[in-house]
Every structure is written in structure tokens, then in C-alpha cells.
Amino acid sequence: MTIRWRDYKVGGLYDEVMKGAGRPRDHARLLTRYLASLDEDELFSIQAAAELSIKEMGITFTVYTQAEGSIDRAWPLDVIPRVMAADEWRRIESGLKQRVHALNRFINDIYHDQKIIKDGKFPREVLAKSVNFRKECVGVDPPLGVWAHICGSDLVRDNDGTVYVLEDNLRVPSGVSYMLENRQVVKRVFPELFENGGILPVDDYPSQLFDCLAALSPRRSGVPEVVVLTPGIYNSAYFEHSYLAQQMGCELVEGGDLQVSDDNFVYMRTIEGLSRVDVVYRRIDDLFLDPETFRKDSTLGVPGLMRAWKAGNVALANAPGAGVADDKVVYAYVPDIIRYYLDEDPILPNVPTHLCIEEKSRAYVLKNLAKMVVKPANESGGYGMLVGPVSTKKERDAMARRIKKDPRNFIAQPVITLSTVPSIVGKHVEPRHVDLRPFILSSDQMHVTTGGLTRVAMRKGSLVVNSSQGGGSKDTWIVEGGGA
Amino acid sequence: MLSRVAENLYWLGRYMERAENTGRIVNVNGNLLLDLPKGIAPGWQPLIEITGSEEIYRKAYNDFEERNVVRFLVGDSQNPSSIIASLSMARENARTIRDIIPRESWELINELYLFARDNVQAGLSKRGRYDYLKRIMRASQTFVGLSGGAMSADPGYEFLCIGRILERADMTTRIIDVRSASLIPKETSGLLPFENIQWISVLKSLTAYQMYRQHVQARVRRAEALRFLLLDDDFPRSVYRCVVLVDESLDELPKREAPKGAVARLKKMVKSGNIAKMAESNSALHEFIDELQIEFGQIHNEIVRTYFHMEEPAQTATQSQSQSAATA
Numbered sequence: 001m002t003i004r005w006r007d008y009k010v011g012g013l014y015d016e017v018m019k020g021a022g023r024p025r026d027h028a029r030l031l032t033r034y035l036a037s038l039d040e041d042e043l044f045s046i047q048a049a050a051e052l053s054i055k056e057m058g059i060t061f062t063v064y065t066q067a068e069g070s071i072d073r074a075w076p077l078d079v080i081p082r083v084m085a086a087d088e089w090r091r092i093e094s095g096l097k098q099r100v101h102a103l104n105r106f107i108n109d110i111y112h113d114q115k116i117i118k119d120g121k122f123p124r125e126v127l128a129k130s131v132n133f134r135k136e137c138v139g140v141d142p143p144l145g146v147w148a149h150i151c152g153s154d155l156v157r158d159n160d161g162t163v164y165v166l167e168d169n170l171r172v173p174s175g176v177s178y179m180l181e182n183r184q185v186v187k188r189v190f191p192e193l194f195e196n197g198g199i200l201p202v203d204d205y206p207s208q209l210f211d212c213l214a215a216l217s218p219r220r221s222g223v224p225e226v227v228v229l230t231p232g233i234y235n236s237a238y239f240e241h242s243y244l245a246q247q248m249g250c251e252l253v254e255g256g257d258l259q260v261s262d263d264n265f266v267y268m269r270t271i272e273g274l275s276r277v278d279v280v281y282r283r284i285d286d287l288f289l290d291p292e293t294f295r296k297d298s299t300l301g302v303p304g305l306m307r308a309w310k311a312g313n314v315a316l317a318n319a320p321g322a323g324v325a326d327d328k329v330v331y332a333y334v335p336d337i338i339r340y341y342l343d344e345d346p347i348l349p350n351v352p353t354h355l356c357i358e359e360k361s362r363a364y365v366l367k368n369l370a371k372m373v374v375k376p377a378n379e380s381g382g383y384g385m386l387v388g389p390v391s392t393k394k395e396r397d398a399m400a401r402r403i404k405k406d407p408r409n410f411i412a413q414p415v416i417t418l419s420t421v422p423s424i425v426g427k428h429v430e431p432r433h434v435d436l437r438p439f440i441l442s443s444d445q446m447h448v449t450t451g452g453l454t455r456v457a458m459r460k461g462s463l464v465v466n467s468s469q470g471g472g473s474k475d476t477w478i479v480e481g482g483g484a
Numbered sequence: 485m486l487s488r489v490a491e492n493l494y495w496l497g498r499y500m501e502r503a504e505n506t507g508r509i510v511n512v513n514g515n516l517l518l519d520l521p522k523g524i525a526p527g528w529q530p531l532i533e534i535t536g537s538e539e540i541y542r543k544a545y546n547d548f549e550e551r552n553v554v555r556f557l558v559g560d561s562q563n564p565s566s567i568i569a570s571l572s573m574a575r576e577n578a579r580t581i582r583d584i585i586p587r588e589s590w591e592l593i594n595e596l597y598l599f600a601r602d603n604v605q606a607g608l609s610k611r612g613r614y615d616y617l618k619r620i621m622r623a624s625q626t627f628v629g630l631s632g633g634a635m636s637a638d639p640g641y642e643f644l645c646i647g648r649i650l651e652r653a654d655m656t657t658r659i660i661d662v663r664s665a666s667l668i669p670k671e672t673s674g675l676l677p678f679e680n681i682q683w684i685s686v687l688k689s690l691t692a693y694q695m696y697r698q699h700v701q702a703r704v705r706r707a708e709a710l711r712f713l714l715l716d717d718d719f720p721r722s723v724y725r726c727v728v729l730v731d732e733s734l735d736e737l738p739k740r741e742a743p744k745g746a747v748a749r750l751k752k753m754v755k756s757g758n759i760a761k762m763a764e765s766n767s768a769l770h771e772f773i774d775e776l777q778i779e780f781g782q783i784h785n786e787i788v789r790t791y792f793h794m795e796e797p798a799q800t801a802t803q804s805q806s807q808s809a810a811t812a
Contacts, residue, residue, distance in 0.1 A: 058587065233580055242583045252583070257488050269487040271639055271791040272738045 003036050003043065003422075003429050014159050014419040015431055016082050027085040027479045030197050034190075035080065035429075043079075046189045047424050050079045053188060059181045062236045072239075076472035077182055079189055082421045082434055082454040083477045086200065092155070092163060092438075093448045095347030098338060100151045100440045103168060103325045105341040107147040110324055111137050121340050122333055126357070129408045130330070131378050132171070132323035134286060136293055140310055142319045143216045144443055149317040150209070150281075151440040152176070155452075156351070157419035164351045164416065166435065168334070170318060170326035172283050176439045177240035178473055179453040180205060180247075186475040198480040200450045205439070206247035208447045209281075213248075215443040216315035217278040224278040227253045227268060231284050231300045241283050255284070260304030264311040279315045280305070286320050328377045328411045329355055351416055356407040365412040366403065369396045372412040374403070387463065389415055418463055421474060423456055433457045435465050436476065451476030489584055490643045491792040492577045496585075497647025499574035500593070503567045503600075504624035505655040507617040509534060510557055512689040514550075514613065519681050528553035534655075534662040535565050554613070559604040567620060568604060571597045586634035589627060596623040642733040646787065649733070653726035654780050659689050660713055661773040664706070664766055683709045690721045707763035714757055723776065724754045730783065743786040750779040 006022040017028045024032040035043065051074065060072035109115055110133070116122040127133060152173025154166040183202050187194055210226065217224030230241035232254050245252035257268050258277065267274035282289060288298040293306040308314045324330070332353040338346045354361040354372075365372060374386040386399045403410045420431035438452030454474040455465035465471040509531055517525050529548040532541045537556075540563055545552040560566045564573075575597045582590050600620060606612030628648070635641045663686045683704045687693040692713060699716070702708045716722035720729075731747045734740045753775060762769040 246583055251486055253486065254488065257486050269794060271485050271487055271490045271643075273794060 002039055005032055005036060008422060008429065008431070010420070010431060012159065013417060013431060014157055014161055016084065016157070016419050016421045016434065017080075018422070025083075025085075028083045030193065031081070031083060031477075034193055043424070043429075044427070047079050050077055050185050050189050053185050054181075057181065057184070058239075059178070059185075060239050061178075062234065062238055075178055075181070076458070077185060078423045078432075078456060078458075078472050078474050079186060080422050080424060080429070081186060081190075081475040081477045082436070083479055084451065086198075086478050086480045088163075089451065089478045092348065095165075096153055096438060096440050096448050097446045098342065098344060098347050099153065099165065099168070099334065100148065100442055101446065102338040102341045103151070103170065103334070104146050104148055104442060106337045107170075107319075107322055107325050108145050109341075111140060111147075111321060116337070116340055119340070121336055126329050126333075126408070127324075130324055130327050132286070132321070132327055134321035134324070136306060137319070137321035140319075140321075141312075142309075143218065143312075143315050146216075146442050147319040147322040148325065149212055149216070149319075149442055151442070152437050152452075153440065155348075155436045155438065156416050158416045159419075161419075163348065165334070165348050166351055166416070167328065167331060168326060169437075171285065171323040172237075172318070173437070173439065174237040174240050174283075175437055175453040175455075176205060176449065177243040179439075179449060179451070179476070181243075182453070182473060182475040197477075200478045200480060202450045202476075205449055206244065208441055209244065210248040210250070212441040212443045212445075212447070213279045213281055213315075213317055215445075216317060218312055218315060219276075219278050225268075225276060226279040226281065227251045227258075227277050229253055229255070229258070229280050229282040229284055229302075231255075231288070235283070237283065244281075250281075255299065255301045258302040258305070260302060260308050264304070264308045264313050266302070266305065266308045266314040277314060279317065281317050286323060289316075289320060326378075328353075328375050329357065329408065332411060351413045354412045356403050356410040356412065361412075362403065362407055365410075366400055369399060369412075371415065373415055374399055374410055374412045377409045377411065387415070415463075418457075418465075421454070421456065423458070423472075423474075425458070425460075430460070432460075433463050433465070434474065451478045485639050487792050487794070489581050490639065491788075492581045493584070493640050493643040494647035494787070494792075496574055496577040496581075496593075497644040497649075498651040499570045499577065500624050500627050501648045501651040502565060502655075503570040503574065504621050505652070506535065506557055506565065506567050506570065507621045507624075508691070509659065509689045510554060511614065511617045511621075512685050514610075515688070516681065516685040520678060524678060530662045531557060534658045536658070537563060537565060540564075551608070555608055558607050558613075558617075567607075568600055571600050571620075584640055586630060588634065589630045592623060592627055592630060596620065596627075599623075637736065639737055642736045643791075646730055646733045649726045649729045650780060650784060652721055653723050653730075654777065656690055656713055656721050656723055656726070657773045657776050657780075659686060660710065661770060663689075664710075664769055679706070680704050687713070692719060692721060695719050705763075707759055710762055710769070711759045714754060714759070724751070727751050727754060737791070739790055742790055743783060746779065746783045746786045750776070750783065753779060 005018065005024065008018055008021055010018055010020050017032065018024055054074050054077060059075040061075055062072055106116065110127065117124050117127065148170040150173060152169040152175060155163055156166045157163045180203060213226045214224045226248065227250055228241055228245040230238060230252055232238065242252050251268065253268055258266055259269065260266050266277040268277050284300050287294045288300045290301050290303060290305040291298045292303045306320065309316050331350065332355050335346045335350055338344060354365050356362045356365055365374065370388045370391070372388045376384040386395060418433035418435060421434050422429045423432040434454050434456045436452050436454050439449045441447040454476045456472045456474055457463055457465045458472045513528065513531055527548055528550050531553055532538050532548065535557065541556055544562065545556065556563050556566065558567050561569050561572065563569060575593050578585060578590050578593045603616060607616035631641065631644055663682065683706060684693060687696050687704065687709060690713065696712050700708050700712055712719060712722065714723050716725060719725055727747060727750050731744065734744050734747060757772055762772055
């Protein structure tokens with residue numbers, strides 16, 4: 001079928017590509033014209049070619065099932081890209097830098113003087129109940145005073161076109177390898193558009209990541225030894241771990257490959273003997289990092305790693321404890337945090353958030369459950385959430401009980417109707433909801449990926465974009481000038 | 485190169501070779517039995533001895549019937565040196581180093597394991613066995629070719645080779661040992677034709693028959709066969725050739741003094757073997773092979789000590805990787 005944009009139904013939604021039937025957004029003109037020029041089967045053979053190269057390139061994510069053990073699934077990519085104008089992106093980019101800068105100041109303050117609490121801008125009881133606050137990190141000075149070196153913030157756009165920050169992932173955010181691979185694949189299948197579409201490149205990320213990590217090295221001379229620490233092949237993001245290690249030219253290590261000496265230096269075991277490690281990009285959660293300090297039963301981590309980190313002999317990225325700001329209750333305070341540390345107004349707004357810990361808000365939330373999205377403070381991947389409008393009474397009642405039992409653990413937000421992008425569905429092109437996860441690097445400099453990973457909910461009307469729950473992905477084009 | 489990665493490559497080499505060797509001895513034994521008269525046919529028990537797995541075998545089976553022995557060697561995952569177990573371990577080792585080995589190698593190993601697992605019933609049937617085993621032996625050879633053709637000759641490649649060659653040398657000596665002890669006690673003149681058949685089968689289990697005919701020419705006799713399998717300079721499965729290959733691989737690695745020392749000792753020992761005496765006496769042969777095997781063990785230990793599990797300078801307790809180090 002040939003795409004007829006005149007028949008594309010935007011509905012009442014904000015579509016990233018089409019203003020309305022037959023009316024593309026300025027920066028999407030080239031793209032829509034090109035797609036409409038494809039005949040009957042071309043678009044589908046392009047999609048099939050993309051899927052084939054994903055298979056051939058071995059771009060996978062791992063799903064663990066009881067029956068089959070761990071299986072690698074081909075990464076789902078819809079070839080129609082999400083496009084955004086460079087001007088708008090630049091504003092978002094500065095908003096993200098501002099936000100992550102402030103968050104790093106916040107984390108550093110929380111582990112030192114806690115001025116923000118003393119000044120009454122952040123409630124002590126929120127911190128007291130934070131499951132990601134690590135008392136072991138109090139007083140530690142990580143290099144450059146930065147804690148969250150790699151941050152993945154999720155952005156969503158509402159019906160009226162406003163872009164909100166939905167959450168900040170400050171622990172071990174994943175997805176960046178898919179952003180890079182999506183571009184590789186889409187470049188292969190749409191070479192014409194890349195020749196003259198003004199699409200900004202994304203592939204600088206691995207070298208920026210390496211520079212970001214290398215800048216943390218405690219050794220001032222020579223090339224620092226940076227390693228990527230993975231929980232191993234059964235982790236769902238193992239593909240990304242090995243991909244990033246390869247792209248950066250670093251060793252991909254497991255806990256057993258590292259050891260910490262009595263004088264608190266970290267070494268990896270190589271066939272040449274022990275070799276000192278300066279920076280660990282760890283993709284293991286805090287609690288599994290070091291059985292001497294955290295969970296004693298962890299076989300993934302490295303005994304003594306925390307000692308070495310505290311002694312300043314190794315840098316850990318992200319720093320342990322950085323997740324304290326990755327809490328959905330803390331999230332609600334981020335605009336205040338930005339004002340407090342930077343004395344600036346936030347460039348990017350938060351989604352309006354009701355804290356169930358506050359009595360008035362809680363009453364409001366409980367009364368309006370059917371209209372709201374309720375999230376536990378410390379879950380990721382969309383688990384444990386209630387999406388009011390599509391929930392059953394039974395689910396709402398269960399959620400109400402959970403909220404009353406532990407109000408600190410829940411926040412509620414109005415349902416944001418995510419914006420849509422044309423997507424290939426069967427033999428048609430239909431709008432599907434998307435979000436966007438850019439990645440922000442912070443050390444001696446800050447970098448934001450150009451665009452990020454666009455995730456798409458492939459089921460009609462669904463707002464759930466997580467790949468672990470059947471979501472797909474798209475390439476994200478930041479387009480300069482009149483553009484694609 | 486990380487020690488863990490090196491160790492995985494080493495074991496990958498060993499397990500792939502082991503699967504192939506096991507396939508070979510099962511196949512050849514089946515053929516041999518068809519040629520020998522019932523009275524002197526050694527049956528299937530020698531294969532259990534060759535693989536050094538009598539103890540585990542006796543726990544699960546009461547007799548040495550063909551069906552049981554073949555099941556044990558081919559499809560019994562309780563037997564750590566069965567084909568299926570070897571392939572499963574090869575796959576596990578390969579899986580953690582998928583980015584180090586060529587992608588095609590990983591795919592080959594993965595497919596081979598799945599094939600072996602899904603077709604095990606055919607492999608156990610008399611009729612399907614030959615094809616099943618042939619496919620496994622072929623794939624193992626393909627793996628060797630793929631690695632040689634697609635991997636840089638870096639330390640990782642050398643570890644893969646060393647693992648394969650040590651396993652190969654080990655199997656050669658096991659086959660010689662068990663075959664010479666259990667088949668026919670002496671070169672009794674009346675049984676000479678069968679003596680020939682048995683040595684032909686030994687050569688065949690090591691894919692050595694054709695090369696033997698080309699390079700030795702003499703009719704197949706015990707002394708010549710032994711010399712060929714132990715001392716030949718060029719045959720890829722002769723013990724001496726294997727030792728030379730390991731030595732050459734070690735030359736590409738750092739810190740090689742101790743392992744090379746062990747290899748040098750073994751080299752000297754192989755060369756000093758008294759073939760005439762071993763041709764006469766089973767006990768002399770057995771003794772010699774015992775000594776060789778101890779030396780193989782020494783080389784393995786030196787490699788493990790030097791490259792995989794170094795003495796740790798710091799006193800911090802650390803867990804070792806035991807998964808890849810499982811051996812029969």
C-alpha cells in the first residue's frame with residue numbers, strides 16, 4: 001500500500017510527524033514526501049530488510065523465562081523515524097543539562113552537609129525512607145564531585161505539545177546501544193534521506209562516554225584503564241554491556257575478574273598477571289556491588305570495591321548511592337532542587353506529581369485513582385504501576401490498600417497522553433504512542449545524546465513502551481533547518 | 485587478555501575436541517566389532533576405560549552392552565565427558581565470550597549443540613548413529629577451520645589451540661593404552677589377521693590410517709603403529725606432533741617459562757620412549773603412557789597456574805570461576 005497522508009488519522013492526539021491529515025510538520029516534510037513516494041511493497045520490504053539486518057548484526061535483548069532459560073530476542077525496530085526540530089531539541093538539551101547538573105549537586109549535598117534539608121527545601125522524612133540512600137556513601141568525595149555520570153531521563157510529550165520529564169534514571173540506565181544500532185540500521189535502509197535531510201549524527205557517544213569515564217581516573221598519567229563491569233550473560237542488558245565495551249575498546253569484566261588488594265587498589269586478572277584498573281563503568285546495582293559492604297550473598301560483585309572507591313583509588317560510574325535521586329518521590333522535588341542549587345527556573349517541566357505522603361494529595365489520589373497513573377517510588381521498567389483509565393476496580397482497590405499501607409512509596413500523576421508517531425502496523429501506517437530517553441553524560445564536561453532512544457508502544461492505544469513488555473523502538477532524528 | 489576469557493577459550497578448545505574424539509571412538513568401535521569373531525571381540529567396555537569413566541558408569545549401568553555404553557558416551561548428560569555434555573560445556577564457554585570468537589563460530593557451536601540435543605535418539609539407534617556422529621565430527625573440524633580462518637593469531641587463539649591439542653594428545657594416549665591392553669594379549673601368530681584389524685581400528689579411531697599407509701607403507705604392525713602414533717613428526721594426532729604444537733603456541737604467550745619447561749620435559753620423555761620394548765610388552769607400554777599422562781597433567785597445571793588462577797598477591801578472598809574448569 002502507498003501511504004496516503006491525507007488518510008492518516010491523528011485523532012485528538014499530538015503527532016510528532018503530522019499536524020493533521022495531509023499536513024506534515026515543517027521538519028518532517030522531506031520524510032513524509034519520501035515515504036509517500038514509495039510504492040505498494042517498498043515500505044514493507046524496507047521494514048523487512050531492517051529486521052533482517054537486526055538479526056544479522058545480532059542486536060538482541062535477553063529475556064529470561066523459566067522454560068527456555070535465557071533467550072536472545074531480536075530488537076524490535078519500526079523503521080519510520082521519530083523526527084524533532086533541532087531548535088526544539090537544543091532547548092531540551094539545555095534543560096537536561098541543567099537538570100542533571102542540579103541532581104548531581106543534590107546528591108553530593110545529601111551525602112555531605114544536607115544543606116537543602118537544613119534550609120527546609122527538602123523534607124528529611126523523604127530521605128529517611130529512601131531505599132536508595134546508602135549510608136556507606138556519606139562523606140565520600142567522588143572525583144569532580146559528580147555522582148551520576150550517566151543519566152537516562154525519560155521525556156514524554158502531552159497533547160498540547162509540552163515536553164515533560166517523566167523520570168530520571170540515575171542508577172544503571174540502559175538503552176543507548178539500541179539508539180546507536182537503530183541509527184546504523186535506518187541509515188542502511190534510508191540512505192537517500194541521510195544524504196540531504198539535515199539529520200544530525202549520533203555515533204559519537206562511545207567516544208564521549210570513554211572520555212567521560214577516563215576523566216574520572218585517579219591516575220593522572222598514562223591512558224587510564226577503564227572497564228565495563230557486567231553481571232554476566234544472563235542479564236537482560238548484556239548485549240549493551242558488551243557492545244559498549246567493544247565500542248570503547250575496554251575490557252568487559254565480571255566480578256570474578258576483579259580483585260581488590262589490601263592497600264585498596266583494584267586489579268583485573270589477565271594472562272600477563274594482575275593489571276590495575278582505574279575506572280569501573282559498573283552495570284551492577286549498588287546492592288550487588290561489594291559483598292563486604294552490601295549484600296553478602298552477592299557473587300556478581302567485587303569484595304572490597306567500596307574500600308577502593310572510598311580511598312579514591314578507583315572511580316565508579318555511576319557512583320554508589322547516586323540512586324538516591326532516582327526515586328519517584330525525590331522526582332517531585334526536582335524543580336525545587338534546580339531552583340535551590342542553581343538559582344534558575346527549570347527549563348523542562350516535571351509532570352504534575354501528587355505525593356501520597358502528603359495527606360491532602362493522598363485523599364485526592366485515592367478519590368481519583370481511575371484518572372491517574374500511580375507509581376511505586378523505586379521500581380523501574382514499568383513494574384508495579386497502576387494506569388487508572390485501563391484498570392479494573394479490583395486493581396484500584398488493591399492499589400488503594402497499598403497506598404494506605406505505605407504512602408511514602410507512591411506518587412500519582414495525571415495520565416499524560418503520549419504523543420504519537422506513524423508506525424507500521426500490519427499492512428498499514430497508524431499512530432502509536434512514543435516516549436524518548438536521551439542520555440546525559442557528566443564528568444569534566446556534560447554531553448547529551450543527539451535525540452535518544454525513542455520507544456514505542458506497538459499495541460493500539462497502549463502507553464506502555466518498555467521493551468520487556470512488548471514495546472518497540474524507533475530511530476530518532478534531530479533535524480536541522482527545513483529538514484527531513 | 486582477561487584470565488577468564490583465556491580460560492574459556494582453552495576449555496572451548498578442549499570440549500570441542502573431546503566431543504569429536506568421543507564420536508570417533510564410538511564409530512570405530514562399532515565397525516571393529518563387525519569384523520572380529522565373537523570369541524575375541526572386546527565388546528564395548530574398553531570405551532569406558534578409554535574415557536576413564538568406569539566409576540560413574542558403574543553407578544548407572546549394570547552391564548557393558550552396546551546400548552548402554554553408547555548411551556553413556558553419546559547422550560548421557562550425567563557423564564561429564566559424553567558428547568552431549570562436552571557440547572553443552574563448549575557452548576557455555578563460548579557463550580560468555582561470544583564477542584571474542586568469530587560470530588560464525590558461536591553460531592556453529594550453538595547449532596551443533598541444539599542438533600545433538602534434539603537428535604539424540606537417532607544418535608543412539610544403530611542405524612542413525614553413523615550419520616549423527618559424522619555430523620558432530622564434521623562440525624568440530626569446521627570449528628577448527630573457522631577459528632583458524634577468522635581469528636587473529638593473538639593469545640586468545642593460542643589458548644584455543646593449546647586446549648584442543650592437549651585434549652587430542654591425551655585421547656591418543658588413552659586409545660593406545662586401552663586398545664593394546666584389552667584387545668589381544670600377544671602377537672599370537674594364529675590370530676595375526678585380527679591383530680592387524682585391531683591396530684587398523686586404533687589408527688582409524690585417530691583418523692591415522694590413511695596417513696599411516698602413505699607415510700609408513702609397512703603393513704600395519706604394532707611397533708610401527710606405536711611409532712607412528714607416538715613419535716611421528718608430522719601426523720597431527722601423534723603425541724610428539726601435539727607436544728610441538730603446544731610448544732609453538734606457548735611461544736606466542738607471555739610469562740611462558742614454567743609451562744614451556746613442562747613441555748620440554750614431555751618432549752624429551754616422548755623421544756626417549758623405547759618402542760621395541762613397548763611393542764613386546766603391554767606393561768612397558770602402559771607404564772610409559774602413564775608417565776606421559778602425568779606430564780600432560782603437569783602442563784595443564786602450569787598453564788592454569790600461570791594464566792588462569794594466579795597466586796594472589798593480596799590476601800583478599802576471591803571466588804574462582806569453577807564453571808569453565810569442569811573436566812572429566
